[in-house]
Amino acid sequence: MKYPKIPLAQTVIQLCKAKSIKHIIISPGSRNAPLTIGFTNNPYFKCYSIVDERCAAFFALGIAQQLQEPTALVCTSGSALLNYYPAVAEAFYSDIPLIVLSADRPKHLIGIGDGQTINQQNIFENHILYSANLKLDLDEEIEVEEELPIFKNLENKLEKLLGLKQGIQDYNETEINKAVNIAFSKMGPVHINIPFDEPLYDRIDEPTVNPTTVSVEKQELKIETNILNECIRDWNAASKKMVLVGVSRPNSIEQKWLDVLAKDDSVLVFTETTSNLHHNNFFPSIDKIIAPLKDEDFKSLQPDIILTFGGLIVSKKIKAFLRKYKPQQHWHIDVKKANDTFFSLNRFIQSSPNQFLSKFLPEIQSKKSDYKKIWSSVKETRAYKHANYLSKIDFTDLKAFEIILKAIPNNTVLQLGNSSTVRYAQLFDLNKTLDVFCNRGTSGIDGSTSTAIGCAVANDKQTTLISGDLSFIYDSNALWNSYIPNNFRIIIINNQGGGIFRILPGHKNTKNFDTYFETKHQLTAKYLCKMYGFEYNYVSNESGLKNNFNSFYSLSQKPKLLEIFTPKNLNDEVLLQYFKSIS
Structure with missing residues (x-):
């Protein structure tokens, strides 16, 4: 050596x-x-x-x-x-x-x-x-x-x-x-x-030094008994409790504790796409629930206590809601830090969520409340209107996401790009067998493809990346890489620019907007795929997309990329109308 x-x-x-x-x-x-x-x-x-x-x-x-x-x-x-x-x-x-x-x-x-x-x-x-x-x-x-x-x-x-x-x-x-x-x-x-x-x-041929290794000191986190007792007391007294879960690793919390939370009529558990938590009684697709609400609805939803754990929250709507209609108490559970996201944080419990729930939940009492019943009814109504609206719309970003998310194979890894990609995914109830990841620490578009490839190299499961066109092009050097597995898949939603800017306040369809905000372009991934050895295909309509998935996940000698072209001048109208239609 x-x-x-x-x-x-x-x-x-x-x-x-x-x-x-x-x-x-x-x-x-x-x-x-x-x-x-x-x-x-x-x-x-x-x-x-x-x-x-x-x-x-x-x-x-x-x-x-x-x-x-x-x-x-x-x-x-x-x-x-x-x-x-x-x-x-x-x-x-x-x-x-x-x-x-x-x-x-x-x-x-x-x-x-x-x-x-x-x-x-x-x-x-x-x-x-x-x-x-x-x-x-x-x-x-x-x-x-x-x-x-x-x-x-x-x-x-x-x-x-x-x-x-x-x-x-x-x-x-x-x-x-x-x-x-x-x-x-x-x-x-x-x-x-x-x-x-x-x-x-x-x-x-032989080293000349023999350095000393210092072992890692393991820190044992203990929840103080008086803190735990105060939490149990306040929780049992409240009739409206909300649990909000941000970015979390798959299988980080035992299912039995999720089942306890799901049974309590006074508890609403809101989960994000990146939380990797699932239960039929939970409330995924947060924006779908709260986007159409009016002031009196928000007051009804306002919790006495909000318990948060996991990483950063994607939904701007729930952040705006909880900042305006503040809970009396906000507790955050984490081994390292607590963000005062809603400007009401009054308790940081330094613990893993699973450790805290294992100490806390056996001591709580179910509270009689119509809190969950009311909002479960809202969830059912939204789900019905969601399906009804999607059955009628033209082929756009929203329709493409519906088809894509149903087609991803069970027990695989889904990596989401930032900006519009992760926000569209938030509107759907994802396959429970998927492990979902997204770079939500800084929420940048700059490294989604490279991260997904690193993930695919390290994980035995197949990995799919869904990315917007700007995010993909920005990180296109990620494909300059000889380690990409043949079963790696990339799906690009190409709406010829930064489509998310079309749903934000601003003057659309002007030269200034097109150039400096939406950044219109006519680029495709076709020649990048040729240069880097990816199988390439593209679609621009609903039937083409559905038919393509018959072969997209089949075995191959190369990784594959599917580029989906959607109408940029229609995407924002369909999405904005979506929130009106489900109210």
Whole structure:
């Protein structure tokens, strides 16, 4: 086995292996050569080469999202590191562990006009759990008097130098251990900045350092008895309780606790598409329920207590509702943080939702209330009108989503693009066997395809990505990737621009709007698919879409992409009329 000659690179690589960080996503460069040599010559690591650093970072995020363990990113110095930032921010807000390993130049080469140098230390300061700025190794062949004049008049110069070298080694080991342990324990991104001096490509057969591994300290979260008792008391006294669940991993809560919540007549459980929670008595498709409501309806729906868990909420409508009609109490359950989304948060319980519910629900009493009965009736009415409206409309985005979501195979993974894609999906009751994911930490369109591909690589289940045209084109370098499984599927809704802007306030159908908001275009994915080796097909009507799904999920020697063209001047009218029709 070959190792980089530089001890600092050996230290990073050995500690990554000791801490079971297996997936290493490398973008090519020279300054990171010592790390690349070490990782790629060690059979323990699964290494991926992805040129575009932004795509590489979201690819790594997709792997970490599925495995729930850190993946490592390796890049050269300079602007390469900046391209990681969108994915780092997403990981920060979505609690996904990433380890950024950035090669850097020595301090004396920074700020003097040398190539590929920027100020890399603490570069992700506002969106990182920890930044470790490592120190440059001292070369064993260093000329002490020339490089370290402080030793000029000291005796035992070599002994002093060796002590300094060991001090640097100890510091670097401590910082690496700390950063990686935080990524594990707090589930989020960390940055390790690693300065290397030339020569960068020298190799040796045996490592020259043996770094010490510090184990991760497991934090045991306990719910204080008095807090739990107060929650039980207040919950039992309230006749209108709402549970609102944002982004959650599949199977993160035991079904028996969901069943308890579903039986209580005083509890409404609102779930988002990304919550991965299902029960016949729950209320999915939030916007479908509340969009047509009037003031008196909102007052009737207003809860005494709202209990939230999971990640960020997609529905703007329920956020607006709960900000105006505030609950008396808002409790949030999470192991890390609580967002005061509705400006009424009064209790943050640091616990996993499953742990809290297992302590809390056995002690609650079902309360007589017509809260659920009233809103269950509303849900049934909305479902009937929803189906009736969809049976009559022309082929548009809304109709396409109805067909697509019914066609996705059972027990597969669905990755949703942001903006209009995830919002359309919110209007439908999804197949309960699907695992649903979306980058809702920052809700950006920039890495949906790369994340979905990383997910497909890490997951044994088949993955389907549904994306808008702008989101797909924006991240089209994601296809510049030799790891995409043949069963990976992409569905693009191409409405020739940013269709979501047509349903927002603004002056449509003007040159200014078309150019700067909707960003009209005539691009398609056809030639990208030809270049990157995808099977390509397109449809532009209902029958074509239904017929295409007969073969879209069949076995193939290549991944497949289906592009669905919808009428941009009709989509917004159909969607706006939808909310009127279900009221």
